[in-house]
Every structure is written in C-alpha cells, then in structure tokens.
Amino acid sequence: MPTSTPNSGAPVSPSQGRQLAPEVIDAVQQALSAEHAAVWTCSLATAFLQQDNLAAANDGATAHRARRDATERLLRDVGATPRPAEPAYLPPDGQKPVSDAASAIAMLAAAETDGAHAWHGVLERTDDGDLRRTALDALTNCAVRAARWRxxxxxxxxxxPLPGRS
Amino acid sequence: MISAPAVSRRGVLVVGALTALAAPLAVACSTPEPPLPPDPLTELAVQARADAAAAAAIASAQPGLAEAAGLVATNRGEHAKVLQAELDRARPPSPSSSAAPTKSAAPTPPPPDPQSAKTALTDALTAAEKKASELVLTLPNFRAGLVGSIAAGCAALREAVR
Structure with a gap:
C-alpha cells in the first residue's frame, strides 16, 4: 500500500493537472451528496427549531454550503462532473418524518453522521495530502456537530467512539 | 545474509587481514536482529488506555461527571482496543509476549474537584486529537481512516464533556 508523506512543498494546485483515482473521485462524489443533504436538512430544520438552537443550525448550514462549494470545485478541477442535489431528502429508515423540534434534531444528527461516514470513505482511499487534510477536517466537523445535536x-x-466507522 | 565462508576457520587463519573484517561479521551473526522501530500506533494505544483509566477514575470520584467521564472511558477504551487489534495484525505478538501488551502508564489519582477534573478530561482529548490528526497524514490509507476516525471521536467526546 502506498504511503502518503506530509506535504512539505508548495500546496498542490488542483488546476495544475491534479489527478485522483476513479475510486477516490467516487468517494468524493458521495461526500458531496452528503453535503447536499446536510445543507437541505439544516434549512428544513430551521423551520422547526426553537430560538436557542437556530444559531447552531444556521452555522451548520453555512459550514456545509462552504464545504459543498469547495467539493464541487475540487471535482471540476479533476475533470469530474459534480453530482447535483436531490429535490428533497428523507430521514433514515426507522426515523419519523420531520414534524417538530425533536424530529428535526434527530434528522440533523443523522445528516451529520452520514457526512462523517462519507468523508471517512474519502480519507481511507486517498494518498493525496491536501485531500486527506480536507477529509479529516470534514469528518471531524461532522462528528462534532453530530455529537452536539445528539x-x-x-x-x-x-x-x-469511531465516527464514520461506527 | 552473511555467509559462512567469510568466517570460515581456514580463511581466518590463512589470510590474517581478513580477521579484522570477519570478527565484526561473526558478532553480527551471533547477536539477535535489531528490534524493529516502534509502530507509530503504539503511542496512540498507550495514551488511549491511560485516558480511559483516568476517565474511569474521574467517573467514580465525581458523581456530577459520572456520565460524561464514563462515556470518555468507554470510547477511549474502544480506541485502545481497535488500535491494539491493528498493532497485533501488523505484527502478530509472539507467544511469550502475548500476555503483556503495551504497558500503560501508572495511574494518577483523579483531580480533587469537578472543574479541574473536567479540564483534565478536555485537555487529554485535545492532546489525543492533535496527536492522531498529525499522524493521519503519514499513514497508509487503511490506517489513515482508522486514526482519522479516532481523532474525530476525541473531538466529538469534547462536546459530550462540555
């Protein structure tokens, strides 16, 4: 298995012919899908949350939008077409539809958990130092927000214990 | 591999000059192989075990923190377990050493008051996250996923302790 070394030189510029293996691109596409879903879920949740949780949902929406946009740029830079968002998203199996604050918080926790899984999938497939940093940062942020909502x-x-794996 | 002719009795006797070469080679043959460098995950495993023990001590000493510290103890214990499993997979323990896995540090008494106990838990989680995050960039893919998840797990635990 190839070993990545810490990036010591200039940061990799994606526009300068950066290449990613097909399975890495696929994992990034799945992470993008999770970001689309998280943006949608944060927006939906604001309609149901009490005042004291609105700021956290809005912060989440802002963070996921930024991550979504950066992920789309990355995919375009390596010659892939970013997957579009779905028109709407459903809560995971066994969870009730969002109809109040409690179900909105449960769906927020689920969206962050999905994000952690998707970014972990990127982390365990790529040797690219910059992408690893991005994936670790996204995984950690999703795990922290999931814990906050839970x-x-x-x-x-x-x-x-093991966000993205458990 | 060092071969026999280099240290054969006749060669050594006939060509005296060779002894200077042969002697260190013979020593190299008779000493055990130098130990492998430590696995980079060992330190993480030792720290996870120590953090789990410290959190368990806080959980029993501070009733107000029992739940949060108990969760830290459980999750850091899980980190120690998966790290040890990966260490054993990479270098299967020899039968003689299997009874003693990586040693854990001597337990220190839990902090006397809730606030310093909480600070101790948070500081340990921050240090563990930092160490794991740094290591992620140097590891092969599979281990990067595992250690990245541990880093994220420590960051998430801080939320539970807050």
Missing part, C-alpha cells in the same frame, strides 16, 4: 436532542450516546 446532546441537544438527548440522543444517547452523545458521542460514538
């Missing part, structure tokens, strides 16, 4: 919603355990 705590807010009283969903135990508040933190899973």
């Amino acid at each position: 705590r807010t919603g009283g969903i135990a355990p508040f933190a899973v």
Whole structure:
C-alpha cells in the first residue's frame, strides 16, 4: 500500500493537472451528496427549531454550503462532473418524518453522521495530502456537530467512539 | 545474509587481514536482529488506555461527571482496543509476549474537584486529537481512516464533556 508523506512543498494546485483515482473521485462524489443533504436538512430544520438552537443550525448550514462549494470545485478541477442535489431528502429508515423540534434534531444528527461516514470513505482511499487534510477536517466537523445535536436532542450516546466507522 | 565462508576457520587463519573484517561479521551473526522501530500506533494505544483509566477514575470520584467521564472511558477504551487489534495484525505478538501488551502508564489519582477534573478530561482529548490528526497524514490509507476516525471521536467526546 502506498504511503502518503506530509506535504512539505508548495500546496498542490488542483488546476495544475491534479489527478485522483476513479475510486477516490467516487468517494468524493458521495461526500458531496452528503453535503447536499446536510445543507437541505439544516434549512428544513430551521423551520422547526426553537430560538436557542437556530444559531447552531444556521452555522451548520453555512459550514456545509462552504464545504459543498469547495467539493464541487475540487471535482471540476479533476475533470469530474459534480453530482447535483436531490429535490428533497428523507430521514433514515426507522426515523419519523420531520414534524417538530425533536424530529428535526434527530434528522440533523443523522445528516451529520452520514457526512462523517462519507468523508471517512474519502480519507481511507486517498494518498493525496491536501485531500486527506480536507477529509479529516470534514469528518471531524461532522462528528462534532453530530455529537452536539445528539446532546441537544438527548440522543444517547452523545458521542460514538469511531465516527464514520461506527 | 552473511555467509559462512567469510568466517570460515581456514580463511581466518590463512589470510590474517581478513580477521579484522570477519570478527565484526561473526558478532553480527551471533547477536539477535535489531528490534524493529516502534509502530507509530503504539503511542496512540498507550495514551488511549491511560485516558480511559483516568476517565474511569474521574467517573467514580465525581458523581456530577459520572456520565460524561464514563462515556470518555468507554470510547477511549474502544480506541485502545481497535488500535491494539491493528498493532497485533501488523505484527502478530509472539507467544511469550502475548500476555503483556503495551504497558500503560501508572495511574494518577483523579483531580480533587469537578472543574479541574473536567479540564483534565478536555485537555487529554485535545492532546489525543492533535496527536492522531498529525499522524493521519503519514499513514497508509487503511490506517489513515482508522486514526482519522479516532481523532474525530476525541473531538466529538469534547462536546459530550462540555
């Protein structure tokens, strides 16, 4: 298995012929899909959340939009067509549709959990130092927001041991 | 591989000059192989075990922190387990050493008050996240996924402790 070394030189400029293996591009596309879903979920949730949780949902929306846009740019730079967003998203199997604050928080936690899984999928497939940094940052942020929403919603355990894997 | 002719009795006797060469070679043959460099995951495993033990001590000493510290103990214990499994997979333990996996540090008594206990938990999680995040960039893919997940797991635990 190839080993990545820390990037010591100039940062890789995606526009200068950066290449990613097909399975890495596929993993990034899945991460993009998770970001689309998270943006949508944050927007939906704001309609149901109490005032004291609105700021957190808005922060999440802002962070996921920025990540979504950066991920689309990255895909275009390596010659791939970014996957578009779906018109709407459903809560995971076994969760009820969003109809109040509690179900909105549960869906926010689920969207962040999905994001952690998708970015972990990128992390374990790429040797590209910059992409690894991006994937680790996204995985960590999703895991932190998932824990925050689980705590807010009283969903135990508040933190899973291995985000993206468990 | 060092071969026999280099240290054969006759060669050594006949060509005296060779002894200077042959002697260190003979020593090299008789000493055990130098130990492999430590696996980079060893340090993470030791720290995870120590963090789990410290959090368990806080959980029993501070009732107000029992839940949060208990979760840290559980999750850091899980980190120690998966790291040890990966260490054992990469270098299967020899039968003689299997009884003693990586040693854990001597337990320190838990901080006396809730606030310093909480700070101790948070600081340990921050240090563990930092160490794991740095290592992620140097590891092969599979391990990058594992260690990145541990870094994210430590960051998430900080939210649970807050």
